[in-house]
Amino acid sequence: MDAFVFKTTLQDNTRLYQGKLHGCQERAAEEAAYELQLEQRIAACLGRIATLQLDQHAHAALAGDVARELEFRADEQQVLNAELAAVHGEIDGHLAAMRALSAEIKAANGRTGAFLTAHRDFLASTREYELAVAAQAANAAGHAQLHAEIDAKLPAYRSEPLYVFLVDVGYGTDAYARAGVSRGMDSWIAGLCNFDANWANEKMLLAMRTELLNRAHRDSQRIEAARQALDRLADAASAETGAELIAKRMAPLEAAIAQAESRARKIDAVLADYAARRDPRYRKAHELVSASLHAHSIDALVAQARRTPGAEDDQLVLEIIALQDKLAGCRRDGARVEQARQAAEADVQRAVELEQEMQRGGYCDGARVQYGDDLNLRQLVGRYMNGDLSLGALARELEPHVRVQTVHSAYQETQWGRQQRG
Amino acid sequence: MAQAGLGDQLGAMAIIDELRHRQMVVDEQLDLPQRRAEVAQRIRDYYAGNGIAVDEALIEEGIRAYFDHRLEFEAGQPGKFDSGVALAYIRTVGRPG
Numbered sequence: 001m002d003a004f005v006f007k008t009t010l011q012d013n014t015r016l017y018q019g020k021l022h023g024c025q026e027r028a029a030e031e032a033a034y035e036l037q038l039e040q041r042i043a044a045c046l047g048r049i050a051t052l053q054l055d056q057h058a059h060a061a062l063a064g065d066v067a068r069e070l071e072f073r074a075d076e077q078q079v080l081n082a083e084l085a086a087v088h089g090e091i092d093g094h095l096a097a098m099r100a101l102s103a104e105i106k107a108a109n110g111r112t113g114a115f116l117t118a119h120r121d122f123l124a125s126t127r128e129y130e131l132a133v134a135a136q137a138a139n140a141a142g143h144a145q146l147h148a149e150i151d152a153k154l155p156a157y158r159s160e161p162l163y164v165f166l167v168d169v170g171y172g173t174d175a176y177a178r179a180g181v182s183r184g185m186d187s188w189i190a191g192l193c194n195f196d197a198n199w200a201n202e203k204m205l206l207a208m209r210t211e212l213l214n215r216a217h218r219d220s221q222r223i224e225a226a227r228q229a230l231d232r233l234a235d236a237a238s239a240e241t242g243a244e245l246i247a248k249r250m251a252p253l254e255a256a257i258a259q260a261e262s263r264a265r266k267i268d269a270v271l272a273d274y275a276a277r278r279d280p281r282y283r284k285a286h287e288l289v290s291a292s293l294h295a296h297s298i299d300a301l302v303a304q305a306r307r308t309p310g311a312e313d314d315q316l317v318l319e320i321i322a323l324q325d326k327l328a329g330c331r332r333d334g335a336r337v338e339q340a341r342q343a344a345e346a347d348v349q350r351a352v353e354l355e356q357e358m359q360r361g362g363y364c365d366g367a368r369v370q371y372g373d374d375l376n377l378r379q380l381v382g383r384y385m386n387g388d389l390s391l392g393a394l395a396r397e398l399e400p401h402v403r404v405q406t407v408h409s410a411y412q413e414t415q416w417g418r419q420q421r422g
Numbered sequence: 423m424a425q426a427g428l429g430d431q432l433g434a435m436a437i438i439d440e441l442r443h444r445q446m447v448v449d450e451q452l453d454l455p456q457r458r459a460e461v462a463q464r465i466r467d468y469y470a471g472n473g474i475a476v477d478e479a480l481i482e483e484g485i486r487a488y489f490d491h492r493l494e495f496e497a498g499q500p501g502k503f504d505s506g507v508a509l510a511y512i513r514t515v516g517r518p519g
Binding site: 142145146153156157159160161162163165185188189191193194197198201202204205207208211212215 | 445447449451454496505509511
């Protein structure tokens with residue numbers, strides 16, 4: 001046997017015990033999870049009993065601190081309800097004031113309307129506004145048609161190279177300053193591309209486009225001016241009849257209602273917690289009852305459940321008894337699994353120590369050590385793992401099988417070398 | 423001084439008249455529906471005056487076709503040689519600086 005086989009045998013041994021330990025760990029985790037599950041189911045049953053007892057107001061059966069929490073809770077709920085009713089009353093008051101104000105505004109607007117209708121300027125301004133809007137609407141369709149025509153026809157003027165050239169050099173404009181042969185050639189080219197007529201047409205199309213934009217702007221301006229005139233008259237009339245002042249009194253009422261509604265929403269949210277039993281007082285009472293029930297012996301629990309009127313908690317108590325039986329069995333199994341786990345852990349530790357000690361002692365060094373074929377390493381390792389051999393005893397049993405070799409020296413301290421010396 | 427003032431006035435008025443004329447021409451082009459209606463009416467009157475019966479749809483179609491082609495780019499009809507020389511000129515020596 002060479003040192004490599006020796007080493008892998010020890011490693012296999014370590015892995016074997018690590019596998020056993022892993023199995024024990026998995027089993028322990030499963031047991032722990034099952035135990036936790038049983039405890040949770042018992043806690044859930046206790047919680048349901050607590051809920052039943054709280055629901056049935058079995059205050060006599062409850063501890064004083066729980067009863068106190070429930071009384072505080074009832075007081076808080078009452079205060080919140082009273083506050084909410086007050087806020088709603090406040091909102092109703094504001095709404096009534098707004099309704100009264102609306103009637104005033106309506107009357108004032110009526111007066112404003114009558115005032116304006118009788119006002120000659122207002123009639124004229126209204127007429128002008130209507131005419132301006134009508135003119136814009138009437139022009140819009142025609143303008144769109146003309147824009148489409150211009151947009152369709154202008155690109156052709158950019159597609160003919162001779163014409164484009166002349167436009168680029170400013171031919172036909174006051175800025176044109178070419179002379180001599182160039183001027184003569186330009187004039188000749190102008191004849192070829194029908195420049196004068198096309199230039200006049202293009203300028204006309206561009207002027208039409210500009211004028212259309214001006215007209216649209218004038219239409220908008222006319223409407224805006226008419227609107228402003230109407231607004232000025234309406235403001236003046238409103239000031240005259242007091243409608244504006246009345247309307248200003250509406251804003252603070254609206255703000256007060258918004259504020260009150262915000263407060264009401266907050267109170268509603270808190271009350272919703274009470275209705276859904278999410279409020280801190282209920283949660284605390286529930287925790288207290290659950291803890292109290294948990295601390296009771298099963299007999300005390302049965303007695304307490306019997307004192308309450310419903311049968312549901314009696315059923316829950318029976319369920320808890322069954323679960324507690326299961327839990328006791330589970331804990332016994334858990335203790336056994338834990339013992340096995342600890343033993344497996346110790347085995348792994350022992351196997352690792354063996355491997356490390358053999359490594360440190362040079363027993364795994366393939367360059368220096370070989371073993372005789374008569375070595376039964378597995379048997380030795382098995383005895384060590386069973387505790388029949390200590391590390392030192394194992395090393396002593398190993399020694400006779402060791403063949404030490406020195407590769408680079410003429411003298412080899414091996415079985416063969418010792419025979420030579422002998 | 424008075425003569426110089428009159429000269430200025432006349433010069434300015436000439437420019438204003440030119441601008442007014444341009445504006446009138448543009449307005450005339452922009453008032454397309456009115457122009458179409460006027461031309462159609464004159465055509466109807468002409469045919470009626472000469473005792474010629476013409477379908478109203480034909481008049482409308484003719485007017486629409488005419489106005490559809492107004493202000494369109496009209497390319498010249500140069501010969502191949504002239505066109506080639508002109509293009510060579512504008513691509514080589516014709517372009518300013």
